[in-house]
Amino acid sequence: ILGGYEARPHLRPYMASLQLDGQHVCGGFLIAEQWVLSAAHCTEGTNGQLFQVLLGAHSLTEPEPHKRLYRVRAQIAHPGSNIHNNRDDLLLLQLEEKAELNAHVKVLPFQREDRDVEADTMCEAAGWGTVTHSGRRPDKLQQVERPVISRELCNHRTRHDQTITEKMMCTDSRKKDTCKGDSGGPLVCNGVAEGVVTAGSRVCGNYKKPAIYTRIAPYAAWIDGVMASAAG
Numbered sequence: 160i161l162g163g164y165e166a167r168p169h170l171r172p173y174m175a176s177l178q179l180d181g182q183h184v185c186g187g188f189l190i191a192e193q194w195v196l197s198a199a200h201c202t203e204g205t206n207g208q209l210f211q212v213l214l215g216a217h218s219l220t221e222p223e224p225h226k227r228l229y230r231v232r233a234q235i236a237h238p239g240s241n242i243h244n245n246r247d248d249l250l251l252l253q254l255e256e257k258a259e260l261n262a263h264v265k266v267l268p269f270q271r272e273d274r275d276v277e278a279d280t281m282c283e284a285a286g287w288g289t290v291t292h293s294g295r296r297p298d299k300l301q302q303v304e305r306p307v308i309s310r311e312l313c314n315h316r317t318r319h320d321q322t323i324t325e326k327m328m329c330t331d332s333r334k335k336d337t338c339k340g341d342s343g344g345p346l347v348c349n350g351v352a353e354g355v356v357t358a359g360s361r362v363c364g365n366y367k368k369p370a371i372y373t374r375i376a377p378y379a380a381w382i383d384g385v386m387a388s389a390a391g
């Protein structure tokens with residue numbers, strides 16, 4: 160997160176850190192007791208290695224009472240996701256067991272009504288992604304508020320030039336922005352997860368490249384289907 164600030168500890172009890180060999184790679188969030196939603200592009204370069212999921216954390220390194228690392232039973236990328244574009248950039252992770260829910264570990268509801276969030280709506284992104292252009296990584300969860308911008312503006316030829324589909328949304332990226340390592344985290348508007356951070360042009364903090372999110376509502380049926388088929 161560029162231009163943000165340290166989150167109030169455990170005010171975002173749905174936040175997950177997807178880790179490989181103890182290293183934070185991407186964000187994610189708890190959508191059900193045994194399921195975390197993240198971004199498919201986070202699996203790039205992991206050659207099929209399964210993540211471990213850290214829940215209940217504020218600091219990535221310090222011992223905290225409700226912090227717990229969960230093994231993953233299955234990782235399901237959306238069938239339409241690929242490394243060449245940001246389309247269908249969703250990843251479902253089934254935890255080895257149901258997460259123990261408490262004040263520090265909670266499910267975040269996601270938007271099921273497929274209607275665009277109005278431009279200028281202030282939403283929040285949080286994550287343990289890089290906090291400087293030189294790539295400094297924070298130990299504690301960061302957050303930033305960003306206004307939604309219209310798909311029309313985001314698709315302008317000087318911005319993302321007609322690559323933003325109706326299954327994506329954008330926020331202004333002037334100075335304050337999501338960045339490397341924030342992918343997979345939720346964009347929360349009025350307390351509901353409306354989007355999942357995607358890397359887009361992999362540029363951060365440049366107003367010419369607004370932040371891009373995969374809208375969740377268009378994928379509600381896919382998400383429910385995967386969770387139902389793997390249940391039990």
Ligand SMILES: CC(C)CC(=O)Nc1cccc(-c2cccc(CN)c2)c1
Pocket residue numbers: 184185200201202203204332336337338339340341342356357358359360361362363364369370371
């Ligand atoms: C395996 C993955 C971690 C590789 C990756 O994602 N790299 C990468 C590099 C630079 C910027 C970003 C990035 C992420 C989220 C939002 C944005 C732009 N707001 C950029 C992402």
